Amino acid sequence: xxxxxxxxxxxxxxxxxxxxxxxxxxxxxxxxxxxxxxxxxxxxxxxxxxxxxxxxxxxxxxxxxxxxxxxxxxxxxxxxxxxxxxxxxxxxxxxxxxxxxxxxxxxxxxxxxxxxxxxxxxxxxxxxxxxxxxxxxxxxxxxxxxxxxxxxxxxxxxxxxxxxxxxxxxxxxxxxxxxxxxxxxxxxxxxxxxxxxxxxxxxxxxxxxxxxxxxxxxxxxxxxxxxxxxxxxxxxxxxxxxxxxxxxxxxxxxxxxxxxxxxxxxxxxxxxxxxxxxxxxxxxxxxxxxxxxxxxxxxxxxxxxxxxxxxxxxxxxxxxxxxxxxxxxxxxxxxxxxxxxxxxxxxxxxxxxxxxxxxxxxxxxxxxxxxxxxxxxxxxxxxxxxxx
Numbered sequence: 001x002x003x004x005x006x007x008x009x010x011x012x013x014x015x016x017x018x019x020x021x022x023x024x025x026x027x028x029x030x031x032x033x034x035x036x037x038x039x040x041x042x043x044x045x046x047x048x049x050x051x052x053x054x055x056x057x058x059x060x061x062x063x064x065x066x067x068x069x070x071x072x073x074x075x076x077x078x079x080x081x082x083x084x085x086x087x088x089x090x091x092x093x094x095x096x097x098x099x100x101x102x103x104x105x106x107x108x109x110x111x112x113x114x115x116x117x118x119x120x121x122x123x124x125x126x127x128x129x130x131x132x133x134x135x136x137x138x139x140x141x142x143x144x145x146x147x148x149x150x151x152x153x154x155x156x157x158x159x160x161x162x163x164x165x166x167x168x169x170x171x172x173x174x175x176x177x178x179x180x181x182x183x184x185x186x187x188x189x190x191x192x193x194x195x196x197x198x199x200x201x202x203x204x205x206x207x208x209x210x211x212x213x214x215x216x217x218x219x220x221x222x223x224x225x226x227x228x229x230x231x232x233x234x235x236x237x238x239x240x241x242x243x244x245x246x247x248x249x250x251x252x253x254x255x256x257x258x259x260x261x262x263x264x265x266x267x268x269x270x271x272x273x274x275x276x277x278x279x280x281x282x283x284x285x286x287x288x289x290x291x292x293x294x295x296x297x298x299x300x301x302x303x304x305x306x307x308x309x310x311x312x313x314x315x316x317x318x319x320x321x322x323x324x325x326x327x328x329x330x331x332x333x334x335x336x337x338x339x340x341x342x343x344x345x346x347x348x349x350x351x352x353x354x355x356x357x358x359x360x361x362x363x364x365x366x367x368x369x370x371x372x373x374x375x376x377x378x379x380x381x382x383x384x385x386x387x388x
Contacts, residue, residue, distance in 0.1 A: 003032055003034070004032040004033055004034025004035070004195075005031060005032060005033055005034065005193075005195045005196060005197050006033075006034060006035045006036075006037065006188035006191075006193035006195065006196045006197070007026075007033050007035065007036045007037070007046075007196075007197050007199070008036075008037055008038070008042075008183055008184060008185050008188065008196060008197070008198040008199065009036065009037070009038035009039070009041075009042030009043070009045050009046050009199055010038070010039060010040075010042050010178075010182050010183045010198070010199065010200055010201055010203050010205075011038075011039040011040025011041050011042050011043075011159075011176065011177070011178040011182045011201075011203045011204075011205055012040070012041060012042075012182075012201040012202065012203025012204070012227070012230055013040075013041055013161075013203065013229070013230035013231050013232075014041075014061075014064065014228070014229075014230070014231060014232050014233055014237075014238055014241075015041075015201040015202070015203060015223075015227040015228065015229075015230065015232075015241060016041035016042065016044070016045050016061075016201065017061045017238045017239070017241040017242040017245065018199070018201045018223055018227055018241045018242065018244060018245035018248075019041075019042065019045045019199045019201060019245060020045060020054075020057050020058060020061060020242055020245065021241070021242040021243060021244060021245025021246035021247075021248075021249070022199045022221055022245040022246065022248070022249040023045075023049050023054070023057075023245075024054055024245075024246050025245070025246045025247075025249035025250045025253075025255075026197070026249060027054065028250075029250070029253055029255060031197070031253070033124055033197075034123075034124060034125065034193070035124060035125035035126070035127065035142075035188060035191070035193065036049060036050065036124060036125070036126050036127070037126070037127035037128070037129070037184045037187045037188055038127075038128065038129075038158070038184070039128075039129045039158055039176070039177040039178050039181065039182050039183070039184055039205070040158055040159045040161070040176050040177060040178050040182070040203070040205075041159060041203075042199075043128045043129070043154075043155055043158040043159060043177070044110065044155055044158075044159055045057070046126055046128075047110075047114050047119055047126065047151075047155055048060070048113065048114065049124075050118060050119045050122040050124055050126055051114070051115055051118045051119070051122075052118075052122075056113065058242065060109075060113060061238055061239075061242060062235070062238075062239070064233060064238070065233055066082065066231065066233050067105060068105050068106065068109050069103065069105060069106045069109075069231075070101040070102055070103050070104075070105060070106065070164060071101065071102045071104060071105060076090040076091060081228070081229040081231055081232045081233075081234075082229070082230070082231030082232075084229075091163070099165065100163065100164050100165035100166065101163055101164050101165065102164075102165055103156060103159075103160065103164050103165065106156065106159065107152065107156055110152050110155055110156065111152055114152070114155075116148050116151055116152075119143060119151065120143060120148055125142055125143065125144075125191075126142065126143045127140065127141065127142040127143070127184070127187050127188075128140075128141060128146070128154050128155065128158045128177070129158055129177030129180060129181055129184045129187070130154065130157040130158040130160070130167075130169075130174045130175070130176070130177045131174060131175050131176065131177055131179050131180045132172050132173070132174055133166055133172070133173045133174065133175060134172050134173065135172070138177065138180035138181065139157075139174065139177075140181075140184065140187050141154070142187075142191075150169065150170075153167060153169045154169065157169055157174035157175070157177075158174075158176065158177045159176060160174060160175045160176050161175075161176050161178075161230075162175060162176060162179065164176075176205070178203065178204065178205025178206065179205065179206060180206060180208075181205075181206055181207070181208045182203055182204070182205025182206055182207055183198060183200065183205075183207050183208075185198060185210055185218065186208060186210065186211050189210070189211055189216060190211070193216075194215055194216050194217060195216075195217045196216065196217065196218045196219070197218075197219050197221065198218060198219070198220050198221065199221050199245070199249075200220055200221065200222045200223065201223055201227055202222075202223060202227065203230060204230060219252065221248055221249050221252045222248070223241075223244060223245075223248065224244065224248050224260070225244060227241050227244075228241070240295055243295040243296075244295065247262045247295070247297070250262075256297060258284065258298075259280070259281050259284045260284045260285070260287075260288055260294065261284050261287060261288075261292070261294050261298060261303065262294070262296070262297050262298065263297065263298050263299075263300065263303070264297060264299070267298065267299045267300040267303075268280075268300070270300035270301075271283075271300050271303075274385055275378075275381060275382075275385070278374075279377075279378050279381045279382075280378075281374065281378075282374040282375055282377055282378025282379075282381075283303075283304075283307060283375075283378045283379075283381075283382060285371055285374050285375045285378065286307060286311065286347055286375035286376075286378055286379055287303070287306075287307050287310075289344070289346070289347055289371075289372075289375055290307065290310040290311070290314070290344055290347070292306055292307060292310065304382065304386075307382070308382065308383075308386065310344065311344075311347065311348070311379055311382075313344065314344030314345055314347060314348045315348050317344065317345060318344075318345050318348040318349065318352075321345070346372055347372065347375050347376055347379060348376075349376075350369070350372045350373055350375065350376030351376040351377075351379050351380055353376070354373070354376050354377055354380060355380065
């Protein structure tokens with residue numbers, strides 16, 4: 001326990017792919033983990049992680065569908081998020097008819113993919129949170145307190161989202177542990193852990209106040225972008241979330257650097273040799289506006305080259321529109337800028353304003369559009385650097 005971290009995995013449905021990416025990063029860095037506690041999908045992910053088979057977890061997420069979690073009918077479109085407007089009516093109908101959605105498919109998936117022997121043989125401790133409906137109390141148990149034959153039921157109970165049918169266990173009915181504590185840090189604190197890593201996927205649920213003292217170190221790893229809906233089964237989104245969990249975790253441990261994009265420490269130092277932090281932030285802002293791929297690790301040269309290519313293309317398009325009445329309308333009503341110009345053109349337009357407009361006149365615009373001003377200024381610096 002003294003040498004290892006306790007890992008906390010929160011609930012959040014398919015956003016749990018982010019936790020899988022974070023686990024991959026922790027393993028890459030050889031971060032010692034002595035215990036894992038989780039709620040809902042965090043509990044299921046934790047059980048899978050104890051099997052030490054990263055590829056297997058990723059395969060599960062690469063194929064997961066709504067029908068793998070609960071039984072669906074024609075009233076629910078599995079290609080859309082469960083809580084989308086198109087599915088709400090069907091969801092309500094299903095809930096009323098069944099008194100909760102049937103999670104038999106989820107139980108089958110758990111029994112198919114989780115090796116209970118590996119969980120109990122693992123040197124990593126494992127804890128789960130669920131909630132008793134009758135007693136209105138939380139049940140927090142570690143694996144040594146859960147009979148092997150009941151582990152699957154405990155996992156299902158922890159993941160019984162309120163729209164699902166409650167799980168029957170020990171003669172009682174249980175629902176998702178997130179109604180009590182979606183981020184069960186206190187489970188580890190009560191057991192004496194002093195170093196804790198928390199993977200926060202911004203899931204729905206209660207977050208209880210931490211019961212800690214000054215001797216406890218808690219590292220929070222938070223998603224750096226919206227991970228989507230709790231029941232969003234879009235594969236592109238799931239794979240992005242997995243990559244983002246990996247990258248965010250490496251950055252949390254200073255293995256990667258960058259504000260919005262990701263660079264090795266060496267590449268970031270190369271950027272710092274030529275630009276100050278404000279300019280680098282502006283370059284990343286411009287890259288974000290140009291929609292450069294952020295799900296990768298850039299070298300300094302690759303990032304600057306790709307960014308400049310996007311900017312050059314925008315400059316060409318801007319030049320073709322420069323003499324049209326559209327630009328005059330923008331000057332008269334700058335609040336229309338985001339509506340009337342695509343993102344690339346707006347960076348070029350601000351670049352021109354920075355270089356040519358009187359300071360007082362431009363300052364009124366700059367105050368309303370700090371992000372574009374920052375990006376435009378940084379692109380001027382980049383072009384000057386490339387001319388040297």
